Amino acid sequence: MMLKLNVNDETSRLRAVVLGTAQSNGPTPTIEEAYDPKSLEHIIAGTYPLEIDMVAEMEGFHNVFKKYNVEVFRPEVIKDYNQIFTRDIGFVxxxxxxxxxxxxxxxxELPAIDYVLQQINPHNIISAPVNVHIEGGDVMLWNDHVFIGTYKGSDYKDYITARTNMEGVEFIKxxxxxxxxxxxDLVKSKIEPRDNALHLDCCFQPVGxxxxIIYKSGFREESDYMYLVKLFGKENLFHIEREEMYNMNSNIFSIDTNVVVSERSFKRLNNWLRSNDFVVEEISYKEIAKQEGLLRxxxxxxxxD
Incomplete structure (x- = not known):
């Protein structure tokens, strides 16, 4: 049975998804192994998440997908390897x-979903050239738009937090x-997670x-922020604050135009969503959030659909 891929936006009714896994996640990384400033912060503080807690959080997410009859694929488990954030390894x-x-x-991480790729027509699989850096967290679909987070600083190569380059943008064009x-153009920091938009979905995401949901200070250029304000209308955007951005409030996930999965601690956001007639499926995901990633x-x- 071949998978007929179809993704045109972030919020239409979801039918099939790859959900990462926290099984056999491996030991707590060393300071040198940290990929992002938030993981680094928790490694230093001794509060880095435990596998048992992350597995439980992901099962909570999986159960929401089951409730909505979404077909869920999981990566094949690689021993002692972090496979939680499948968004980065590819996108449709x-x-x-x-x-x-x-x-x-x-x-x-990508070979661990080979069994999924084998169900896709090979003509519909695109590989980027080696000079093209692009991660799924930076790629967001909105009808005829593709929004892409990048970093235009001349010191791109010095930032492990800069994940998508302009070659990646040109490749998608x-x-x-x-x-x-x-x-x-996103704000990046190697040391302060409150000033690091690791991917576009750390400071913006459409809902409905x-x-x-938007974090104005995640954009290096005000004109980029204004582009989204003009497109969506200011009254339609929920503006999050610095600490909410740090806690990943813009990294929720839509199962349908009116159904959103969110972290239960996001009180202000979840109240806003409900006041705008969304069904909010609240789950606990705060341990996984310590690695600067959340539901999306x-x-x-x-x-x-």
């Missing part, structure tokens, strides 16, 4: 699966000439058919 635009070029330390591809990061949607 329309009916094409784009294999991401991610950090070299993570290059074993070439591959999808029918789309409006708009890049956003006309709304979005641990999903790779394959089919939406």
């Amino acid at each position: 635009i329309d009916d094409k699966f784009v294999k991401a070029n991610i950090l070299p330390d993570r290059d074993r 070439e591959m999808f000439p029918n789309k409006i591809v708009k890049e956003f 058919s006309s709304k979005g 990061c641990s999903t790779l949607p394959l089919i939406r």
